[in-house]
Amino acid sequence: MFASTPETIAAQPAWVMILYAIVMLATYVGVAYERFHKTVAALLGAAVMIAMSMILDLFPYHAIYEFLAEDLNIFGVIIGTGILVDVVGKSGLFHFLSMWIVRLTGGRAARLYLALCVITFLFVAVLTIVPAMLILTSLVLVISRSLDYKPAPLLLSVAICANSGAIATFASGLPNIMIGTAAGIPYIQFLQVSLPFAVVSLIVAIVVLRFFFRNDLPWKQDAEEQAALQEKIAEFDPWALVEDRRVLLRSAVILLGTVVGFALAQTLGVGMDFIALVGATAALLFAGKGVEDAIHKVNWTVILFFMGLFIIIGCVKQTGALSWVAQQVVALSDNDMRLLVPLMAVFSSVASSIVDNIPVAATLIPIVNDVSGPDVPAEPLWWTLVICCNLGGNGTPIGSISCVIAIYALKREANLHIGWGTFIKLGGTIMVVQIVLAIVYILLLFNSGWIPDLPNAGVSHV
Numbered sequence: 001m002f003a004s005t006p007e008t009i010a011a012q013p014a015w016v017m018i019l020y021a022i023v024m025l026a027t028y029v030g031v032a033y034e035r036f037h038k039t040v041a042a043l044l045g046a047a048v049m050i051a052m053s054m055i056l057d058l059f060p061y062h063a064i065y066e067f068l069a070e071d072l073n074i075f076g077v078i079i080g081t082g083i084l085v086d087v088v089g090k091s092g093l094f095h096f097l098s099m100w101i102v103r104l105t106g107g108r109a110a111r112l113y114l115a116l117c118v119i120t121f122l123f124v125a126v127l128t129i130v131p132a133m134l135i136l137t138s139l140v141l142v143i144s145r146s147l148d149y150k151p152a153p154l155l156l157s158v159a160i161c162a163n164s165g166a167i168a169t170f171a172s173g174l175p176n177i178m179i180g181t182a183a184g185i186p187y188i189q190f191l192q193v194s195l196p197f198a199v200v201s202l203i204v205a206i207v208v209l210r211f212f213f214r215n216d217l218p219w220k221q222d223a224e225e226q227a228a229l230q231e232k233i234a235e236f237d238p239w240a241l242v243e244d245r246r247v248l249l250r251s252a253v254i255l256l257g258t259v260v261g262f263a264l265a266q267t268l269g270v271g272m273d274f275i276a277l278v279g280a281t282a283a284l285l286f287a288g289k290g291v292e293d294a295i296h297k298v299n300w301t302v303i304l305f306f307m308g309l310f311i312i313i314g315c316v317k318q319t320g321a322l323s324w325v326a327q328q329v330v331a332l333s334d335n336d337m338r339l340l341v342p343l344m345a346v347f348s349s350v351a352s353s354i355v356d357n358i359p360v361a362a363t364l365i366p367i368v369n370d371v372s373g374p375d376v377p378a379e380p381l382w383w384t385l386v387i388c389c390n391l392g393g394n395g396t397p398i399g400s401i402s403c404v405i406a407i408y409a410l411k412r413e414a415n416l417h418i419g420w421g422t423f424i425k426l427g428g429t430i431m432v433v434q435i436v437l438a439i440v441y442i443l444l445l446f447n448s449g450w451i452p453d454l455p456n457a458g459v460s461h462v
Helices: 014-032 036-054 063-070 073-090 093-105 109-126 127-148 151-165 172-181 189-210 223-234 247-269 273-288 291-296 300-316 323-331 339-355 357-371 380-393 401-413 420-448
Strands: none
Touching: 014 036, 014 323, 036 300, 063 073, 063 300, 073 093, 073 127, 073 151, 073 247, 073 273, 073 291, 073 300, 093 109, 093 127, 109 127, 109 151, 109 223, 109 247, 127 151, 127 247, 127 401, 151 189, 151 323, 151 380, 151 401, 151 420, 172 189, 172 357, 172 380, 189 380, 189 420, 223 300, 247 273, 300 323, 300 401, 323 339, 323 357, 339 357, 339 380, 339 420, 357 380, 380 401, 380 420, 401 420
């Protein structure tokens, strides 16, 4: 279902590593450059990397397909949930739910904001980050338009809080599944170790986000404003966009069934992509009208962007550069857990914010297996990777798929552009605070003996 622990890659000469690092850096500069589309930058960088690899005879051409195959399930989830969300959205279900959320919170910005952040956390913990973000993006855009609230504060907050939800359970994030499978971590241990810190990281995110957007939403609404808001809400009709209540009911059942499927995917022995595509097929079969239009609404721009990104990362990995850097980080600690945990945390979070947490996790899994032993317990290192690989996505606009989806939706639906500087100021601050707390949390658990032992510590289960 997911990529297994990669085989040892022979390190290339230093000049080859540097050359590939330069091309990767140039690609990210292109992604960050406002006038250059990030998808074009990623595809161009991938093409250059492939050409270089062929000239240098770094690997056979068919290896490119293996790079993409490692993350093929992500594309399946994006396509399946994209179709599902579009079909369900046309039934009026999201509008119906959003209107009820507005009514329950009274539409007041403070209550509504907190409700959306908590719902995001719960959705991601159950649905995984991609389908949850696609659903929540639709909800937030409907709510912001209905209440004349700025969409950026709400949608960016949802994207960042989603990364906290991603560390909650075994199946809530792809790095969790990779690391949990390789380390043999039981599902219940995620609830014991990862979930408590997921809640802490969510609180940190909400506090910083609330301060950052203190002037962007009407947080303090007087009695007159609340009365006007209630008058506006009273005019809202949850059924306004529902053409057929039977289709709405079928859409709700299909969506709920897909949610349950995501939760049970590991037990059923199938991938999240299979569940997503089955849900999409059911939606098209029982609730869809325009099949061609629904398929057209799939976020192909994001898919192509990640396709280019995964090829670039795969090429860089083949030079041995990521493994070399990770090994240096481990060597600096001299197997002292007080240094090893912070170094692993900083490296995994920063690397995840620059490239992607999936290849970072895949690279560091064998490193943890190598460094752990009788004198160096593996458990603190595994939990450091689980937490920091996910939260590292808050660091940059391309650090996590939740941020990519949110920023793309703001540009496409609201014609709002979020620059790198603005996002790093917000997300980077949150990431730093969260990672510092994660280091303290892991070391506290380790020194107190509260980290449960793994059934087969130090053995790879892939």
